[in-house]
Amino acid sequence: MAKARAVRSKAPVQVRKEQQPKTADVSAVKLDILENLLSYYMRVVSVVLNRDYDHVLSSVSLAHGTGKVSTLLMVAANPGIRPSVLAHYVLRDRSAMTRLLQQMKTAGLIIEQISDRERRARELYLTAKGKSIVDKVRSLASQQSDAFFGVLSGSEQKQLMELLKKLYASHVHVEDED
Amino acid sequence: MAKARAVRSKAPVQVRKEQQPKTADVSAVKLDILENLLSYYMRVVSVVLNRDYDHVLSSVSLAHGTGKVSTLLMVAANPGIRPSVLAHYVLRDRSAMTRLLQQMKTAGLIIEQISDRERRARELYLTAKGKSIVDKVRSLASQQSDAFFGVLSGSEQKQLMELLKKLYASHVHVEDED
DNA sequence: TATTGTTATACTCTATAACTATA
DNA sequence: TATAGTTATAGAGTATAACAATA
Incomplete structure (x- = not known):
């Protein structure tokens, strides 16, 4: 990182400056139907959220995507959890999960260890080093989320949480019927 | 695609089946602090949204990310728009924008064309082929969004839109002061 | 034969830097 | 010298398919 960026609780991260053209007007652009498309706002806000998240988490070398932090926390909360169960929650397939776990094993x-009862399976545990950063990771992740959504009032945050949980329940962790 | 997936308006897309482990219980897993972290739900819902989006848009070969559809629609709505202005809205840097535009030029x-007044700049326009798919793209994108967020009631969707627009305004298109 | 996990490939996105052409 | 756009590279994510070990 070339420039150290001071913590700015008011505006966690924006579009990078360099991205703004200097010789063209950016303000008078029509968004077509995107203007009123929930999926558009959802995706764009999410991109910015993820970038901010990566910046904040880079200090514990768990940046780049949601998977590493989720993995660390879920292994912490569920010692002995298996890669395939993790993959289910982290929304990856087994092969992507393998690579992610490989990185985290390399990072120590x-x-x-191989499960006794299911010798195909592996049980995952945190190392001492892993355990030593859990608290910091929890705190960074919480702070980042609080700061990012801090532009909303408390009741708005609660509303948003309810709406997202509803979407989560119907699109992510549905118990499929067939 | 091995299996043709029938259009299912009730449940657009879920975690792929194969991801669900067969010999391990997935239900009793603790999410640690993720359970109550807005950023977690935001990201996970967004991942599923994007996958569904890609599936739906693959029929017009504009799948893989939000950039292509946004680009098509914004060029349609703003003929002569420049790459750097587009990049600002699509949240990419100029080099990523170049590659995206290259693909779309290759796809016809x-x-x-080079701007008269600013010979460094380029002006973008849709071809006849580009224009011919705009309506279909608008319709697919709208349908996908409506279906995905259709699990929410009308007033909930309105709430969500307001909340997302507020986040968008403060994190994405802030007019920076310094 | 089915499942768990691994490896390999091809493509995309991100971030960065070096480059050109214009201003 | 600064800006618009291009090209190239390295790292990570996604999606597949083929594979080994175990059930």
């Missing part, structure tokens, strides 16, 4: 955060 | 959807 996680160890695995 | 967009042409560019």
